[in-house]
Amino acid sequence: MTEELLPETIWDVIAAFLERADRIAELVLTPGWRQYQLLIVLGLLVLAWLLKKATETRWENWARARAGWPKWRLRILVQCLRRQTLIYFMVLCWLVYLVMQQVTWPSRSYIIGVVATLATAWLLIAFLARLVRNGTLRLLFKWSMWIYATLVALDLVDDVASFLDGVALEIGTLHISILGILKAALLIGVLLTTARLVTQATGTALKRNEDISPSMQVLLAKAVQVLLYGTVLMMGIRALGFDLTGLAFLSGAIGVGIGFGLQKVVSNLISGIIILMDRSIKPGDVISLGDTFGWINALGARYVSVVTRDGKEYLIPNEDLITSQVVNWSHSDRFVRLDLNFGTAYDDDPHKVRAVAIRAAEGVNRVLDGPGRKPVCHIVGFGDSSVDYILRFWISDPTGGLTNIRGHVFLALWDAFQDEGISIPFPQREVRVMNEDLPVSVSEAKP
Template sequence: MNPDLIPSSLSDLYQTMIEAFSLQFDRLVDLVITPGWRQHQLVIILGLWALAYVLKLVTQGRWEAWARARSGWPKWRLRTLIQLMQRLTLVYFVTLSWMLYLVMQQITWPSRSYIIGVVATLATAWLAIALVARLVRNRTLRRIFKWAMWAYATLIALNLTDDVAGFLDGVAISIGDLHLSALGILKALLLIGVLLTLARLGTGAAERGLKRNDDISPSMQVLLAKGLQVVIYGAVFMAAIRTLGFDLTGIALLSGAIGVGIGFGLQKVVSNLISGIIILMDRSIKPGDVISLGDTFGWINALGARYVSVVTRDGREYLIPNEDLITNQVVNWSHSDRFVRLDLTFGTSYTDDPHNVRATAIHAVKSVERVLSGSGHDAVCHITGFGDSSVDYVLRFWISDPTKGLTNIRGNVYLALWDAFQAEGISIPFPQREVRVLNDDTDAQQLATD
């Protein structure tokens, strides 16, 4: 804008913007009521929209059949295709508008296709904004982004950006050398939104790339991904502060003073953060490991900055603080390898041959699915003692898939032992008690004399 034409007060700014909007509105009304090519262009635009709708009805089935055949495409490409299919009328309208505009620019006066060009530009902007907005996951933020970008595209098409920018820049507060205007805040919010979206996409792509690298351990993959997130989002935060015009030196001093105070109140949080870094660096646990901590048994689903997500066999997800994994005793069933040995105890009658019992038990456990045999993982059965009513044994066997559960494999082995013992005539004793009922004093006296 020309500095000589900049209004000197907020009321003048508001008046200037209202006059600009009124002028554009009068031009729009003039376009509608004035006979000639202006009205013809409006009629052509309505006709193009009707034609686009008809084309959608005619070709939608074919497009859907073609889209179903693209099942091998990447997910992002399929999502884009779905979005285009949902806006098929707008896609046809944009295509037809630009084709007609380019043809009319060549065969007739440019003024006779000016409105068609403006509408085609707006329709293209709306289609692009609708597609880009899908990158914003939050529904509320997505709507705000859509409406803000649509309004900005409309202002550009109507040549009102300078007037609105001047008005927003005049709505400001000044604190010392700091000048905060509505225009600056809007620019900062837009920049932050774009940078956060790019940061999310970049960190997601980097995390997927790290997971595909077999040369990096799972714990180091998580550590590198978390470090990359801290760096990228920290850069976004610093860029946002700079865009708003804050002095980073003053903020550094203030943040240092605040950090000392917050540190005393967030000792547990800081302890969990440090513990999470230690866990990732020493690789004591990693995603997919099967662990036991107290009464919690399950496999690690994800490693977070503050907690570890452990999923149990019953579908429950426990969020265990990282500090508990550092200070408490943790059983990692798959730390060095995934082979797990299980012990089952049982007893048989003294009348059964212990050699036959051991052979039958080993043969029975080998028939159970998931039980390993060979390569140093053969099942064994030993006598552990002579009990009051049974000979006691321990049966030891190995599995390599603890994530599939331990209780179910124990139950299957016990069932196999039951069937095998029944087939071999081996009995499983149980304690027996004899109870005598005294009917009269005579029996009591007889017992006393005995």
């Protein structure tokens, strides 16, 4: 836009606003049905407030009795209770408007119809704004939509749109105006909210599908999320008036620069995709990586969240899970075999020791006793002071911990051996002096 046209456009819009303001003032100040409609609107507003005061307690008691409703329905009910006055006012305005349309001239209820439309729009916008999580974005959404609804009801959209479109920046064929920026912001806000809702619904539906593995559920959910948000970004750029073909070379150059600076980030992203595709680990698996032992809480785009038994949450980069040796205790199934080594004295019957050890292990709660998973005990050697055994048993809940179940089995062995008179030897050393003629002197250290 040139500098010569800018003042003319602004003055034209200001003149149009002043003319519309004069018309509204004339409608309000001129005696007749216009003023009567305004008085009716004020009376309906007072009546709505009185109805709210009279029924507020009854509605709250009724709402408390609906405790078993789903959460989304309870949220809507809470929003309705907070806006009782507006709801009563909207209903009363529409009733009066419809009655006056039938019994008198349509022009005598025009203002009431505009107010009813505004009340309805404000109520719907208030409910839709609850879908926006961010408080600042929610406030901007509500005010922008309320202003737009008011302009539509007062038939001022064209005048405001021409003014906002006139204030623009032109670079060659690129035309960026305030109107275009507002439209793009509104479009991006709506699309982002829609993308978030669709992503959540898709994730919930995938989790309910038992035919899809947990890792594939995460992969599909991430793919849908990237696709939706990428589409929102492209549509937002197009809405601002940018030509995407002209940005292809620039985006390629920027991509090369970012690639060198973000090698680790890209490596973790690619590793995360590989992990999801080959299903080597999935949420709920129990893994060991170095000194870290815990179960996978979540699979992220850059890292894997592992929660240990002591409540610590480790964020392990995806690249480490690809390049390092990982022990997955529940990869193919959740059955884990544990081994305990112990020894008994040579005077104890080994057949009895094996039977007592197996019986003691079977008495522990988490130890499995089904076919193919029964505890077994074997002799593994004859030591210097004891006969050495190994006790093997299975569990199906490695997330419950490994150290504690070993401790329970050791304690059961101790109690069983005490009851059966089986001893657990310890090394003993006997020192003999072979040449008794050698003098033996004992010196005390001086303080």
